[in-house]
Amino acid sequence: MNQPAQKDSVAVLDRDMAGKNLSGYWRLGMEGLPQQPMTSVEPCLWKWPDVYGSLLRAGELISLENSERRVVRLVNPGLNQQLAFATHTIQISFQYVKPGENARAHRHTPAALRFVVQGSGAYTTVNGQQCTMDPGDLILTPKLTWHDHSNESKEPIVWLDGLDFPLVTALHQVMQERYPERRQPIEKSSEEAIDQLGAARRHNLPLADFFHYKWRDTEPALHGLARSLSVRDRFDGYLLEYRNPLTGGPTMTTIQCALQLLPPGDKTESHRHTSTTIYHAFRGRGATQIGERVFEWEQGDSFVVPLWHDHRHWNRSAAEEAILFSMSDAPALKALDLYREEESAIDERR
Ligand SMILES: [Fe+2]
Numbered sequence: 001m002n003q004p005a006q007k008d009s010v011a012v013l014d015r016d017m018a019g020k021n022l023s024g025y026w027r028l029g030m031e032g033l034p035q036q037p038m039t040s041v042e043p044c045l046w047k048w049p050d051v052y053g054s055l056l057r058a059g060e061l062i063s064l065e066n067s068e069r070r071v072v073r074l075v076n077p078g079l080n081q082q083l084a085f086a087t088h089t090i091q092i093s094f095q096y097v098k099p100g101e102n103a104r105a106h107r108h109t110p111a112a113l114r115f116v117v118q119g120s121g122a123y124t125t126v127n128g129q130q131c132t133m134d135p136g137d138l139i140l141t142p143k144l145t146w147h148d149h150s151n152e153s154k155e156p157i158v159w160l161d162g163l164d165f166p167l168v169t170a171l172h173q174v175m176q177e178r179y180p181e182r183r184q185p186i187e188k189s190s191e192e193a194i195d196q197l198g199a200a201r202r203h204n205l206p207l208a209d210f211f212h213y214k215w216r217d218t219e220p221a222l223h224g225l226a227r228s229l230s231v232r233d234r235f236d237g238y239l240l241e242y243r244n245p246l247t248g249g250p251t252m253t254t255i256q257c258a259l260q261l262l263p264p265g266d267k268t269e270s271h272r273h274t275s276t277t278i279y280h281a282f283r284g285r286g287a288t289q290i291g292e293r294v295f296e297w298e299q300g301d302s303f304v305v306p307l308w309h310d311h312r313h314w315n316r317s318a319a320e321e322a323i324l325f326s327m328s329d330a331p332a333l334k335a336l337d338l339y340r341e342e343e344s345a346i347d348e349r350r
């Protein structure tokens, strides 16, 4: 006796398709995509005493003999807490190396940058170039460059690490290798490499040779910029972008670094963009309004402006300048033709 034919339905179709690794578009509730880009990354501020206090405690508890690096990561409350990422594209952390210590040589696919916060005389070696670290210096370790950190000075050093780790993770490209020795040999100083990069250059200079922006060079450039009222950007104040001197392009393939100076009392207009920016207050104190919220920052604090969030900055001091160091994922978005920005009008909150 034949079985009666089962009446077909959406539920039966969904069940049968699930068994064949198929799914109907109607199940996703995607009849209307969002009208604006959406992110789960939350605006967030990390206070320096919390970061620095944690680094000092880690300095007592974590040994570089047993741990690859002594690093405290900034964790965005809107993202998977286990991954401990500050944004969906860029990871930020702070690293602490005590006198006499060495963080062993390795290389990895995530690209990294170091912005020195305090301490002088330690060095990072990148592909044989010794980059001696002073406050305000920016040192690049692009993807798959060998790097190790040594502190032969008499004081601890602290720097900010920025990596495109979340982006490289999303692309399933994360890998790391250890150098056969704890330290790589030093072949030259970064100053020698910088000296080769004048307007007239050696024939066939390799493109991967530039890793070090010295504060002693960027600081006069920033203050020189701030003397020309006409070049003030209405959204960012006096903005200096770290360009690759060999290509004229962004700091690294995936990250644009910048410094911005806000004169005493300066207040910018608001805008928004599809890139996400992480700021570190290097000098001074101020506030940044992100949407409806105002984040008060002081020297050493870090904060995130998520994509497509209206934001504006102001310097809270009537006498002192404020300097923000920033990292943006704009180069990655531009490469994918996803970058947009527009001015916006938000009610000023104080
Ligand atoms: Fe590394």
Ligand SMILES: [Fe+2]
Residues within 6 Å of the ligand: 235, 271, 272, 273, 277, 311
């Ligand atoms: Fe912005």
